[in-house]
Amino acid sequence: MRSLLVCLLLSGSIACTATHANAPAADTHAEGPLPFIADDYARALAEAKAKGVPLFVDTWAPWCHTCRSMRAYVFTDKALAKHADRFVWLELNTDLTGNAPFQEKYPVEFWPTFFIIDPRQEKALLRFAGSATVPQLERLFEDGELAYKGGATGADALLARGDALYGERKPAEAAEALSLALAEAPADWSRRGRALESLLMAQYGAKQHVPCAQKAVAELPKVPRSLHLANGVLNGLTCALAIPEGTPEAADLRHALEAKAREVLAPPAIAMEADDRSGLYEVLVQARTKANDTAGAQGVASEWITFLEGEAAKAPNPEARTVFDSHRMLAAMTLKQPERAIPALEQSERDLPQDYNPPARLAMLYSLTGRLDDALAANDRALARVQGARRLSVLGVRADIYVARKDDAGVRKTLEEAIAFAKTLPASQVSASRVDALEKRLAALKAAASAP
Template sequence: MRTYSACFLLLGLVACTAATTGVRERTEQTRAAEPLTFIQDDYERALAEAKAKGVPLFVHALASGCVTCRLMKAHVLSSPSLGRHADRFVWLEVTTDLSQNAAFLGKYPIESSPTLYVLDPREEKALLRFHDTLDEAELEQLLDDGERAYKGSATGLEALLAQGDALYAQNRVVEAAKVLSEVLATAPADWSHRGRVVLTLLGALAETYDAPGMKACATKALEVLPGTPRSLAWTHGARRGLTCALSIFPNEPEATGLEVLQGALEEKLIEAMSLPTVELTADDRSRLIQIQIWAREAAKDEPGSRKALSEWMTYLEAEAAKAPTPSARALLDSHRSHVAIRLKTPERAIPALMQSEKEFPRDSTAPLRLAQLYQAQGRLEDAIAATDRALVVAQGPRRVAVMGLRALIFKERNDTATASRTLRDALAYAESLPDVQRPMCSVSSLKRELAKLEAPPQVAPSKPLQVAPPK
């Protein structure tokens, strides 16, 4: 009797397990066809949910005017195929301009956008940080690395990587660079995570923000790229390495041999733009072209720079023409306005920006860029009106940028009093922002411009009266 009872219990357990498994499989299949759900701008809620569920917290930090962030969100993070990872993390999106996110930024500084974080909610500790775009496969690798670090289950090479990732995530960049260099030296040549680790290492070297760090970043890029699989991460590594080389001033001691280094890295950048196995978004390609133009300018190749600018504009116009949605087309607006101004043909970008402003009235990007285009045309009243519209919706660092531009337009209109007042308002607003959201570079520029505007006029020294000698 007991045997039959045990059998019935066993059958019941098997049936129950089978039923549960079936529900789980159906749930996973359903989630695999749905995009991830991100909590919006509420770190405390996301933190509490992650603690309750016993999972790490994934954060996408973006600036409101960041084109690359929007493309990352639209093309990767919104992919329905990522739904199968929904239960592995709690998902949070943080817009860095918003005042309610100042506390988050105080804990986890953002060096550039977009930035991805994996956080341990138990200790509010950063486990992994990554800033750039990546494709779905690279994102899934990053999720694996972050989850493994959270569980403390890494061994060997993976444990060493977790150590380097944590140091970088916590802004201990010098220590991180040493550990990540060891990771790459230890890893097998065909290691699938090599591209992501190369980018993290280059970021750690560059974030010393000095010439030795930039030289180390550029040199390391040239060293490790040949042994790195060609991928989206590889293209970003080529761009980042050349950017580091171009950031060194010619009068620095590190400038020795710089021309050769820049030339070698520019060759890598050109290769990055023509890799048949890597699909680049228009934004990714635009950023590569932008750095190539910077390299041509550094080489004093004016014809080459002008040619690249012209080709860049043609490319952007073609991409905009075939964009599948107004949103996809509008994401190219910042690039188009920048190139149009550089080419001294602002009229080529104005119609597209006007259309975007109509379609996205709550976005400050279009009126801000229109103000710049109108200023380039000498249409100063139209430029001021465009800044009026931008200020209705702009906040945080973006609002400081709009006010600074507005002051320059008033200065160009020879309205020094209004320009001065606008600069003072911009500085007052910037000072009202939390420290972590205050754009210090912009503040310094505004102060310099205000000092020039309010400096007393220089009076030329009078010449002594020349008295003709008596005849």
């Protein structure tokens, strides 16, 4: 499920952005039926050109719970084996600095994002952000191949045009084409759900938040009860939550889309991965928080964490179980019970000793429970494993721990380290605004120290 508003390894001082870091993670693609090439765009592009087929790219990151869900539960499905020859397959960990050139050419804003690229022109024919079931992936394969070969007509042609425009980072133009596709398509158009998902994503990217939420309210009743419906509800409610306060339509749109989210979560169950269902709980928590309804947010969070604990208990292996760690942490924090998530994260660190995420998250939870020495120790373990821009978030948590310890020298040293490191990173993997925020925080700290 697409999580557009929240980065799940939050620091109280340094906001999460589209910049992350590398860390070892289980290569679950290697266990799957599709022959993914890992982190080598040049090789994959050359193979696609030689074979005369499109290039399918899975851009992912180790911190991204939906990415890990796709890798643990979907890309391992043997039903995908029959598609192995349709594309050249590439997986790119966007936390690796070596993948920065790809991100410069094809920027990634949401994780995971799947690209289908025409190797003849190095043009993105399709860009789809978020989760997908096997049948949804198969429809994406069909749409990508159709765009590669050409010849689509009517609504299908407009969908292909919208996909291409979104792939070219022209969300407003993509939204226009996708709106026309929905308007011109017959009522039983098989691609309606996917087109609506893509339209809402394009409108969000174009900051057309009111039209996006309005389109969701108008079009969702036409979408069959499926993951397309669930994703459409999530995208529409995300747009509604982004509408500025004071906008006349905001409250009514949020209310209508919250009701649709609860409807999607209610029986009969829609066939979707547990991570997708978890994403709906997440956005409902955000909606209740936006409405200043603390009790309502905690009520949703209680349902959410109970669901997550049940799903984690059923996970077939540690890698699959860790998919739920970040959401378990967020639900526990919403409940003001951070200690409830600590045992699960301690188990994940034991089971996945090379993964920086468990100790990084534990550092936050230990700090919230007053265990500041344990928090620093966990943060040390995370810093020993993390590389790339995600290191900035781990350092941000470290600075917050020093604040809690009333150690101004530690805060200052940590911020100076973060700024120096940020300036060594590729521009596509760290934003100027993030460096500016670090520098402003350090300047404020120095000013306070020198004040009489």
